[in-house]
Amino acid sequence: MSFTTSRTEVTAACQTLLPILRERLGDRVTASHAERDHHSHGEGVPDAFLPDLVLFVLDNEELAFVVRQCYRLRVPLIPFGAGTSLEGHVAAVHGGVCVDLSRMNAILAISADSLDCRVQAGVTREQLNLALRSHGLFFPIDPGANASLGGMAATRASGTAAVRYGTMRDAVLGLTVITADGNIVRTGTRARKTAAGLDLTRLFIGSEGILGFITEIQLRLWGQPETVRAAVCQFPDLSGAVRTVISALQMGVPLARVELLDALQMHACIAYSKLDGFKELPTLFIEFHGSPAAVSEQIVTMEELASDAGGSGFEWAERPEDRSRLWKARHEVTYANLALRPGCRQIGTDACVPISALVQCIEETRDDVLRSGMVAPLCGHVGDGNFHLGILFDPSNADERERADALAERVAMRSIRLGGTCTGEHGVGMHRIHQLEVEHSDGVVLMRAIKQALDPLGIMNPGKMLAL
Numbered sequence: 001m002s003f004t005t006s007r008t009e010v011t012a013a014c015q016t017l018l019p020i021l022r023e024r025l026g027d028r029v030t031a032s033h034a035e036r037d038h039h040s041h042g043e044g045v046p047d048a049f050l051p052d053l054v055l056f057v058l059d060n061e062e063l064a065f066v067v068r069q070c071y072r073l074r075v076p077l078i079p080f081g082a083g084t085s086l087e088g089h090v091a092a093v094h095g096g097v098c099v100d101l102s103r104m105n106a107i108l109a110i111s112a113d114s115l116d117c118r119v120q121a122g123v124t125r126e127q128l129n130l131a132l133r134s135h136g137l138f139f140p141i142d143p144g145a146n147a148s149l150g151g152m153a154a155t156r157a158s159g160t161a162a163v164r165y166g167t168m169r170d171a172v173l174g175l176t177v178i179t180a181d182g183n184i185v186r187t188g189t190r191a192r193k194t195a196a197g198l199d200l201t202r203l204f205i206g207s208e209g210i211l212g213f214i215t216e217i218q219l220r221l222w223g224q225p226e227t228v229r230a231a232v233c234q235f236p237d238l239s240g241a242v243r244t245v246i247s248a249l250q251m252g253v254p255l256a257r258v259e260l261l262d263a264l265q266m267h268a269c270i271a272y273s274k275l276d277g278f279k280e281l282p283t284l285f286i287e288f289h290g291s292p293a294a295v296s297e298q299i300v301t302m303e304e305l306a307s308d309a310g311g312s313g314f315e316w317a318e319r320p321e322d323r324s325r326l327w328k329a330r331h332e333v334t335y336a337n338l339a340l341r342p343g344c345r346q347i348g349t350d351a352c353v354p355i356s357a358l359v360q361c362i363e364e365t366r367d368d369v370l371r372s373g374m375v376a377p378l379c380g381h382v383g384d385g386n387f388h389l390g391i392l393f394d395p396s397n398a399d400e401r402e403r404a405d406a407l408a409e410r411v412a413m414r415s416i417r418l419g420g421t422c423t424g425e426h427g428v429g430m431h432r433i434h435q436l437e438v439e440h441s442d443g444v445v446l447m448r449a450i451k452q453a454l455d456p457l458g459i460m461n462p463g464k465m466l467a468l
Contacts, residue, residue, distance in 0.1 A: 121150025
């Protein structure tokens, strides 16, 4: 399963591949340094590894041809979508061929009656929702970035609306996958349930490119809600904000989105996103979907729960432009954080714990940040127990990088200790391999056996998730 070919041998094999691939793909194959550098990293920690070649595919048959050639010469293959991944998923650790799927961006079918659609992997969530608008439908999985749907499936992404609509695991009905030996395999159906055979669709969801290339996705869709209202509520402390969310969930209040920002994160967002009128206090961003009567009832309940926990200053927004202002600020937290310390980079954590452990995990994490001396705003999808630190560090300062890595490691281990996971939505990539082993223990052995069976040469995105 592990990839053992030397870097020198990979480069030589890529030189052999270049004319073969250019005969089929023409100028959509390149060895230019600019393209290789662009495809050497995502948006996370600045650890880049350049591929030897970058190519752009248009359909399943082209990609199957590329995979067969790479399989024959034992050349690593690295999938690339929109480049928004955070855990080094697209870094070419062993060199090889980076396959950019962004031009596979066709929406193949939309069925309003069945509430589903089929798209190519390069379609982005914003592109899909623009096409769905005229059908009265929408796709709710929102990781913040305008990520490609293939990448979202490969990393089992979720985001701000997961508390109501679930994650990519819940939204995907079926896939088309190119396996490591170049076969085209279709998994799942359009049916909402099945008892037929092993669940191959879920096997590939979250596999991060180590088992095969996801090229098409069959997705569940939802009807656009009749009424959407968003709000902001501020609290004197983090625990009051979290307790409000837990109480709402226990009462069955159908929150569509609920996001927590700590005081430092609000400070950053107020400055960067011009959130005038708000204080630098722990804050909940909340959204409800439903009928006018149901939403009004939910609002009254939420205000009462928040007031009991010390919350105040509710600001409700119903107009689309007002809601967009709030959620735009939430989605800009990375850029707001970087503006706190110009020239620095960010390590993002991804702790996710049972709701019952959320207050303890957040409070222990804030104490840990204070002891570390690092600047690390906190935000998260607290409705499903998921929160993030944005740990800022100077990339030229080895001590700061070491302390940032150590803090991130402690956050992950704390989450695991409290019955949670090291990554709720970002994935393992190349940065959480050790944490995955701690979390799943003997289960990793079974994962490696599956990897060995489907990719015996170890060419599919080597160095990620299950690296030895």
